[in-house]
Amino acid sequence: MTARASWRKRRRMERCIFVSDLHGRRDRYDKLFQLIACDKPEAVLIGGDFLPSAFAPTPGETVAFVNGYLQETLARLRSTMQEDYPRIFLIMGNDDERAREPEVLQLERSGLIEYIHMKGVALGLFWVYGYACVPPTPFLLKDWERYDVSRYVDPGCIPPEEGKYSYPVSGREVKFTTIERDLRCLAGDDVLDNAVFLFHAPPYGTHLDLADNDNVWVDGVLLDGHIGSIAVRRFIEDRQPLLTLHGHAHGSAARSGTWRDRIGRTHVFSAAHDGFEIAAVCFDLSDLDAAVRKLL
Secondary structure, X not given: OOHHHHHHHHHHOOEEEEEOOOOOOHHHHHHHHHHHXXXXXXXXXXXXXXXXXXXXXXXXXXXXXXXXXXXXXXXXXXXXXXXXOOEEEEEOOOOOOHHHHHHXXXXXXXXXXXXXXXXEEEEOOEEEEEEOOEOOOOOOEOOOEOEXXXXXXXXXXXXXXXXXXXOOOOHHHHHHOEHHHHHHHHHOOOOOOOEEEEEOOOEOOOOOOEOOOOOOEEXXXXXXXXXXXXXXXXXXXXXXXXXXXXXXXXXXXXXXXXXXXXXXXXXXXXXOOXXXXXXXXXXXXXXXXXXXXXXX
């Protein structure tokens, strides 16, 4: 390999595309795959809520989506791109049934994606970690919900013990597991200077976690406009990874006027979007200030 070819390969290894909350919309996925084929990034990061909605699916829709559309389209993309096919890192989100993990793991066994919930994997000189869970929401499905830093639940939200699960789970796990504890286990004592964290939940109190509930009262309590995770916020403040990626709060960018923030040295990006377009955040790990969001 020539010095120029080696430089090009190293530069490609730092180019990434981040998307989230595609909710099984094939038109959005088609646009994502077109972007991948055009830009040829080293990595694509999918930040949860990637399946058709768990709340009102047609019979067999989710299985057919993964085993049919995703499997076939990704395999075709890999065949077309060959050595340019990117590494695709994936986590689930609170709208994705955990019962669908076997189909996702089959995609991983086929070499099409890398499923990284509660894992850290190397990407050249960088490390990518994944974490899917969010604090309790008003929705019934609780597969990917955890208490945040304590057993407090915001007004209008349903506690994990009172929700539904698509997979067997112990009462003790439901009652006592927190996002805060999970993140301690995930990161351990790792040095995170070159770490990228793929979250579904945004950090609390930022430009990325605003909800459309201004002046909404529940049981005599004014709702907090920020719906992000306190545990995720504290983790970023304490451990200062290079970059964190988030989804979940679809309308936050429209409400705050920006899809990005900073917490200390950490760059914080969101790909959640409340329009019909796909919001793709394109960035270079060596120049995060130059990141852009494309609405396609």
